[in-house]
Amino acid sequence: MSSFVRHTGRYREIAMALGRHGFGYLAEEIGLARLIRLPLRRLRKSEPGSPTLAERIRLVLEELGPTFVKVGQLASTRSDLLPEAIIQELVKLQDQVPPFPAEEARRILEAEFHQPLGELLESFDETPLAAASIGQVHRARLTTGEPVAIKVQRPDIVPVIELDLDILQHLTALANKRWAWVSRFQIPQMAQEFARSIRAELDYSFEGRNMEKIRRQFKADEGIYIPEVHWSLTTSRVLTMDFVEGEHLNRLLEIDEMGYDRKELAERLVNALLRQIFEGGFFHADPHPGNLLVTRTGELAFIDFGMVGRLSSEMKDHLSSLVIALMRRSTEGMVRAILRMGLVGDDADTDGLRQDLERLRERYYDIPFAEIQIGQALQDLFATAQKHQVVLPADLLLLGKALLTVEGVALALDPHLRILDLAEPFGRKLLREKYAARRLGKKLFDEAAELTDSLIDLPHQVRKLSSTLARGKLKMDMNLPEMEQFLRKLDQISNRLSFSIVLLAFSIIMVGLIIGSSLARMPTLLWDIPAIEIGFIVATLMFLWLLFSIFRSGRF
Numbered sequence: 018m019s020s021f022v023r024h025t026g027r028y029r030e031i032a033m034a035l036g037r038h039g040f041g042y043l044a045e046e047i048g049l050a051r052l053i054r055l056p057l058r059r060l061r062k063s064e065p066g067s068p069t070l071a072e073r074i075r076l077v078l079e080e081l082g083p084t085f086v087k088v089g090q091l092a093s094t095r096s097d098l099l100p101e102a103i104i105q106e107l108v109k110l111q112d113q114v115p116p117f118p119a120e121e122a123r124r125i126l127e128a129e130f131h132q133p134l135g136e137l138l139e140s141f142d143e144t145p146l147a148a149a150s151i152g153q154v155h156r157a158r159l160t161t162g163e164p165v166a167i168k169v170q171r172p173d174i175v176p177v178i179e180l181d182l183d184i185l186q187h188l189t190a191l192a193n194k195r196w197a198w199v200s201r202f203q204i205p206q207m208a209q210e211f212a213r214s215i216r217a218e219l220d221y222s223f224e225g226r227n228m229e230k231i232r233r234q235f236k237a238d239e240g241i242y243i244p245e246v247h248w249s250l251t252t253s254r255v256l257t258m259d260f261v262e263g264e265h266l267n268r269l270l271e272i273d274e275m276g277y278d279r280k281e282l283a284e285r286l287v288n289a290l291l292r293q294i295f296e297g298g299f300f301h302a303d304p305h306p307g308n309l310l311v312t313r314t315g316e317l318a319f320i321d322f323g324m325v326g327r328l329s330s331e332m333k334d335h336l337s338s339l340v341i342a343l344m345r346r347s348t349e350g351m352v353r354a355i356l357r358m359g360l361v362g363d364d365a366d367t368d369g370l371r372q373d374l375e376r377l378r379e380r381y382y383d384i385p386f387a388e389i390q391i392g393q394a395l396q397d398l399f400a401t402a403q404k405h406q407v408v409l410p411a412d413l414l415l416l417g418k419a420l421l422t423v424e425g426v427a428l429a430l431d432p433h434l435r436i437l438d439l440a441e442p443f444g445r446k447l448l449r450e451k452y453a454a455r456r457l458g459k460k461l462f463d464e465a466a467e468l469t470d471s472l473i474d475l476p477h478q479v480r481k482l483s484s485t486l487a488r489g490k491l492k493m494d495m496n497l498p499e500m501e502q503f504l505r506k507l508d509q510i511s512n513r514l515s516f517s518i519v520l521l522a523f524s525i526i527m528v529g530l531i532i533g534s535s536l537a538r539m540p541t542l543l544w545d546i547p548a549i550e551i552g553f554i555v556a557t558l559m560f561l562w563l564l565f566s567i568f569r570s571g572r573f
């Protein structure tokens with residue numbers, strides 16, 4: 018409320034922009050017009066100039082400046098929440114801002130490093146290479162003669178963005194009170210999440226650290242180049258890094274003229290992103306052609322690490338289940354993996370989700386596996402999840418978006434690229450990690466897969482059950498034969514689990530004893546210790562007893 022009193026002017030700008038594009042009724046219904054005492058006729062008088070809802074949304078965001086443009090760009094990754102038509106418009110959002118004067122950039126550099134520019138740098142190009150909403154990039158030379166790119170933040174951009182983020186939070190809260198769908202679509206949480214990532218972009222040292230982390234991963238890889246950060250000339254408002262001399266990856270003609278093998282470049286690009294995702298668990302989340310260059314020496318360079326994604330080991334595990342399900346073309350498996358990855362709302366329609374996934378599976382069925390475009394397939398999956406109110410974690414959507422973007426760049430370089438061929442070794446590694454016990458043989462492997470799946474699913478099921486209980490919504494409509502079947506299954510799982518644990522313990526003891534007995538033939542006689550013999554007899558008896566009781570129960 019306090020930000021409202023101090024910043025009525027900005028609230029008014031927002032209400033007017035909404036009105037100009039035909040959304041005056043929103044400002045009216047959440048009570049914004051009343052708060053700022055704006056006559057309703059001023060909100061209603063203008064007819065929207067653009068025909069579609071999606072276009073009008075983009076125009077409002079563009080008009081409201083950097084914070085809203087960033088919010089729109091982030092929202093464009095939420096294909097789980099927003100319809101495709103809106104996403105298509107949001108991806109067009111560009112920061113169309115003029116550069117700020119070089120004089121300002123010079124002043125900021127001198128203020129940050131407490132030295133005249135002439136002492137900090139050998140030279141500084143006054144004309145920026147590029148200007149965006151948060152900052153602009155200048156080419157310069159260090160006193161050592163080394164060429165660098167210096168990203169300088171716009172003067173006073175932080176308070177402007179902070180104010181907009183405050184206002185956005187206030188308006189979201191008002192909307193949340195007014196409409197039930199606002200919380201159903203998780204809009205307040207989404208606004209908070211966007212605010213967090215926009216704040217992270219405001220501190221360039223975060224970007225520097227992201228860049229370093231990925232640079233470390235590719236240190237030994239001569240084909241991939243991540244510029245080095247110059248920390249002595251880096252702060253939250255200034256980022257200094259090696260200058261990358263090269264061509265952006267969408268300059269196909271120039272790339273051909275330089276004599277590079279486009280097919281090999283495309284493969285290298287896809288591999289580099291897959292390595293970031295699956296090996297590092299930390300990836301460049303915005304690999305559009307403006308952020309990818311091929312250098313004069315043929316390396317593939319990534320720049321702009323303002324937006325990164327992380328793949329936690331839990332998510333990696335779920336993703337591998339999804340990969341298995343996709344490979345087996347199993348709708349059930351896909352449903353299970355998606356439900357585990359996402360937040361399932363009360364009104365999630367799992368039957369509808371299953372039916373739609375079945376349709377999706379049929380659509381992909383005739384396409385040879387290696388020709389499936391993985392980024393597009395994931396987008397289709399996420400959109401299907403969205404349709405049934407399954408909200409997926411932001412990092413997973415960033416992953417989908419990054420894959421889709423790279424797929425677009427790579428296919429422009431080489432239209433015949435088979436992305437799944439490149440992804441296959443990573444998928445196989447994921448599976449190997451998931452079922453490390455593979456060498457125990459196929460039977461045990463399958464059993465383990467099933468068991469792991471049931472166990473992994475347990476926390477989710479328990480969470481679901483406890484929230485249902487908390488809401489007092491548990492309906493006891495299980496009849497007795499079903500109950501009996503359920504208990505038998507539970508018994509079976511616990512017997513298998515006990516069997517595996519005992520088998521493991523027994524094997525460890527046996528190995529210990531074999532080592533022990535070979536030691537026994539040596540001069541130092543450990544074998545003589547009677548406790549070990551007694552332990553062996555007890556373990557064997559316990560093992561036999563457990564085997565007997567499991568087989569007697571007939572539920573193995």
Ligand SMILES: Nc1ncnc2c1ncn2[C@@H]1O[C@H](COP(=O)(O)OP(=O)(O)OP(=O)(O)O)[C@@H](O)[C@H]1O
Pocket residue numbers: 112146147148149150151152153154166168244258259260261262307308320321322323
């Ligand atoms: N290390 C570099 N070497 C050469 N050019 C660079 C370097 N870093 C940035 N640039 C140039 O500046 C442009 C903008 O940089 P960058 O994408 O990092 O800025 P940004 O403010 O995050 O912009 P956006 O938000 O539009 O992605 C790049 O497209 C590139 O042309």
